[in-house]
Amino acid sequence: MIQINGEKGGGQMLRTALTLSAVTGKNFTIENIRGNRSNPGLKNQHLECVKAAKKLCDAKTEGLEKYSEKIVFKPGKYRNQDIESDIGTAGSTTLLFDTVLPVTTQFTEKFGIKASGGTDVKWSPTSLYYEHVKLLLLEKLGLETDFEVEKTGFYPKGGGKISLETENYSMESFELLERGELEKIEIYSKASRDLEESNVAERQADEAAKKLKKNFASEKVEKNFEYIESDSTGSALLIKAVYENSIAGFDALGEKGKSSEKVAEQAFQAFMEFHDSEASVDEYMADQLMVFAAIVDGVYSVPEINSHIRSNSYVIEKFGYRVEVGREESRAVLRAGK
Template sequence: MLTIDGSNGGGQLLRTGLALAVRTDTPLRFESIRGSRPDPGLRPQHLAAVELLADYCDADLEGARLDSETLVFEPGESRTQTLSADIPTAGSATLLLDAVLPLATAIDAPLTVTATGGTDVKWSPPVAYVRHVKLPLLARFGLDAALERSSVGYYPAGGGEVTFRLSPSSLSPIELDERGSLAAVDVYSKASTDLEDSDVADRQADRASDRLDAADVPLGERAVEYVETDSTGSSITVRARYDRTLAGFDALGEPGRPSETVADMAVDDFERFHGTRAAVDRHMADQLLVFLALAGGRIAIPEATDHVRTHRSLLAEFGYDVSLESEGGTVTLTSSGDSAD
């Protein structure tokens, strides 16, 4: 049984570890889960990922309960093609994708996962980021996955629903060490219907577009929508399309935060990224690591965050070697992709 120290990691470490345990049929013991967090242990969204993958492979579980800091996960032999997860309140539904996507290169039949909870909430990728940045970028390297949004869930009530559809996939090496020229920047803005009279989604999109245009950035798609939700909220995602890659930058509305400020937050993140030589944004850097380990390749990232370093250590526990080099302000991750698979 492989033992993982989770004291320096968060939910991403748990989700990736579980996915790799299923892929490699490795019994796994997590200790000190999220041990450095103010609220250590399994939260609802983490427990949902554990139970989802346990249902998928008929795993034996110990410690699968809220606030538990220790978990034993022993994969079984059966496989299920249709799964569902209901995350209480506004726990992130999109983060479940990180526990499921790595299975796409190991399954031999399509897999469908329906999740309810928060779709546009703090500390997780909003639906627009997943649909317009993450999945299209991975599709370039052979991953066959799609996301459908039935409803949007904001904090605190949640109530959003998304469906992931994965098909058996074969990955080519992920070569993202250069991004090429900027082709266009797209703006996706949405808000709950109770904010339509205040034009919140329109104002977010207008502000982002105006700032980008003033900076001579080529503008691309623009989408504004108002959606029925259980809680009031708004969100914006700015997607940068380069010749060789995609990058995304998002922000959420909050009480007392003007719509223009929400847009500024996303555009500011884009401008900081555009001033670097990185090929993927800082959030994607962490999310791509497992695919780099599986397929091999090179990725230029903005910085070697604690998340990236901790994730590399986890991959090494499973036999995947991902090297990290920093030179001239550029951090590059490299993998041969030929170790544990």
């Protein structure tokens, strides 16, 4: 039984453990779940992650209840069956998808998952990032998916609906060290319908475009905006950087008291910091890609080795994989595998 102490990490440690337990067939116990959070233990979204992983490998569990700070997970055999999940809050649906997506590397047939909850909320990849950055980058590495946002869910009501299907594919070992030259920059901006009179989506996109065109050729910058139905007022912005060999993304969320221009500034500054480095993937993809790299053997470059990578490495190594990191001038190199 693998013993994991989650006192220095958040929900990512749990999600990684669930994924690798399902893939390897190894039992684990995790204590002090989300131990470094002000409200530790399992929230709705974490419960749904456990339930989804449990269904995919016919696992036996203990401690599966809200606010529990310890669970036991004993996987059985793979069961490729579609999943439907309702988080019931604005908890992140994209993080739920992150739990099961690497498990599909073991399937030989199509797989589908639908989820209701938050689609564009804090502390998680927005649906914009997921659709236009993460899944497209994974496609370069062998994963084919069909992703749909039926309804956007902002904080606090959530109510969003997204779905994901994976095709039969073979994900092989990969090396993604050099991102190559910047080819284009795409801006995606969306806001709830009640913000249309204030032109929030346009203002976010226009401000981002203005800042980018001061630093890059105007023909490289492309902008898109839309207004969507949502149970809560909200907005989201993504700056997507397309390089020869990679894709990186930088998103920001609107909230009460935060101007559209401030949203654009936040995403723009994050992009510029990344662009000034030589990393192949952004800081968010850096730890999200680790589980895939461990399963198939991968190496890639990241801006820096942060706390998320360190806590993720701890869990990955518990399941018998290796993680190696090295520092270069303006990037770090991360290698994971068997």
